[in-house]
Amino acid sequence: EPEVTQTPSHQVTQMGQEVILRCVPISNHLYFYWYRQILGQKVEFLVSFYNNEISEKSEIFDDQFSVERPDGSNFTLKIRSTKLEDSAMYFCASKAASGRADTQYFGPGTRLTVL
Amino acid sequence: EDQVTQSPEALRLQEGESSSLNCSYTVSGLRGLFWYRQDPGKGPEFLFTLYSAGEEKEKERLKATLTKKESFLHITAPKPEDSATYLCAVQTKNAGGTSYGKLTFGQGTILTVHP
Numbered sequence: 001e002p003e004v005t006q007t008p009s010h011q012v013t014q015m016g017q018e019v020i021l022r023c024v025p026i027s028n029h030l031y032f033y034w035y036r037q038i039l040g041q042k043v044e045f046l047v048s049f050y051n052n053e054i055s056e057k058s059e060i061f062d063d064q065f066s067v068e069r070p071d072g073s074n075f076t077l078k079i080r081s082t083k084l085e086d087s088a089m090y091f092c093a094s095k096a097a098s099g100r101a102d103t104q105y106f107g108p109g110t111r112l113t114v115l
Numbered sequence: 116e117d118q119v120t121q122s123p124e125a126l127r128l129q130e131g132e133s134s135s136l137n138c139s140y141t142v143s144g145l146r147g148l149f150w151y152r153q154d155p156g157k158g159p160e161f162l163f164t165l166y167s168a169g170e171e172k173e174k175e176r177l178k179a180t181l182t183k184k185e186s187f188l189h190i191t192a193p194k195p196e197d198s199a200t201y202l203c204a205v206q207t208k209n210a211g212g213t214s215y216g217k218l219t220f221g222q223g224t225i226l227t228v229h230p
Contacts, residue, residue, distance in 0.1 A: 004158075031216050043159065043202065043220040055215040091158050095216055103149070104216060106158035 002026040004107035006092050012113045013082055021077045021110045023092030032075045033093040033104060034067065036060070043091065049075065082114045117142040117207050121221035128193055128228050136188040136224045138203030146214050148186050150179050151202040153223065159202055162188075193228045200225050 005024045013019050025032050034046040047057045049067055066078045075094075079086055089111050093104040118141045128134055140148065147166050151159035163172040165181040172179045176197065178189040188201055204218040 033216065033218075035218075042222050043204075043218075045217045045219065048215045048217055050215060056209065056217055058217075089156075102216070103161050103164055104218060105161060106151075108158045109156075111156075 004092055004094055004105055006090075006107040006110050008110060009108065010111045010113070012115065015084055015114055016081050019079050019082055019112065021079075021090050021092075021112070023075045023077075023107055024073050025075055025092065025094030026096075026105060027073070029094035029096050029105075031055075031095045031097070031102075031104075032067075032069070033095075034077045035091045035093060035106075036088040037091065037109075038088045046077075079112075082112075084114050087112055087114045117205060117219045119203055119205055119219055119221035121201075121203050121224050123224060124222070125225040126227070128190075128226070130194055130228055130230050131192045133189070133191045133193070135190070136201055136226070138186040138188070138221055139184060140186070140203075140205050141184075142205050142207045142219075144208040146206045146208060148181055149204045149206070149218065150177075150186070150188055151204065153200045153202055155200075162201075190226070193226075195228045195230050198226055198228045 007022045032049040037043045045058050047061045048055045064080045068076050089109045091109045092107045095102045095104045120139045122137045150162040153159045163179040168183045170181050176191050180187045200223040202223045203221045208214045
């Protein structure tokens with residue numbers, strides 16, 4: 001069964017460093033998302049991406065964040081200068097199409113720890 | 116602003132003891148309501164999508180229902196392997212009347228089933 005994959009599973013970085021989180025969405029999906037979950041809190045929407053551009057973003061997704069689909073399979077989230085409060089689980093998700101609310105399938109997540 | 120509230124925060128059941136989880140929502144145009152299961156340290160795993168009031172979906176010991184204000188996840192004769200956090204999420208239209216799939220999550224219900 002197709003699934004969303006994410007690498008790395010755990011990333012430890014120093015405050016101020018840049019990190020890139022990688023995702024491989026399900027192959028025939030067209031919509032891609034990043035969410036994050038701070039320990040003990042809700043899953044929060046960060047950004048949606050369709051047709052090679054950002055379609056919607058949250059207030060959390062400021063200038064420190066960027067997304068890219070560098071090739072036909074990968075979808076990345078870059079944090080330019082990490083802060084302590086960026087420590088969280090980051091989930092990538094993808095869905096096939098729009099129209100009716102189609103199901104988003106989530107990856108296993110990347111745990112980001114900022115020291 | 117869209118709001119999703121789940122109750123109870125935690126639920127402890129004996130194996131075989133049926134119960135229900137609640138998800139109340141206040142949104143401005145529901146496109147779909149989703150139930151996910153999340154195991155510790157893992158990504159959300161899709162369970163159900165409900166689109167309109169009166170709709171019901173079933174899968175093994177789980178049954179999801181939807182009204183205009185809330186959704187219930189009924190668990191019949193649960194087993195220890197049903198222990199997990201159950202997440203409710205809604206997809207709504209944005210201010211422009213479109214939707215790119217942004218999900219708004221509740222805080223989840225932590226279910227523990229004892230043998």
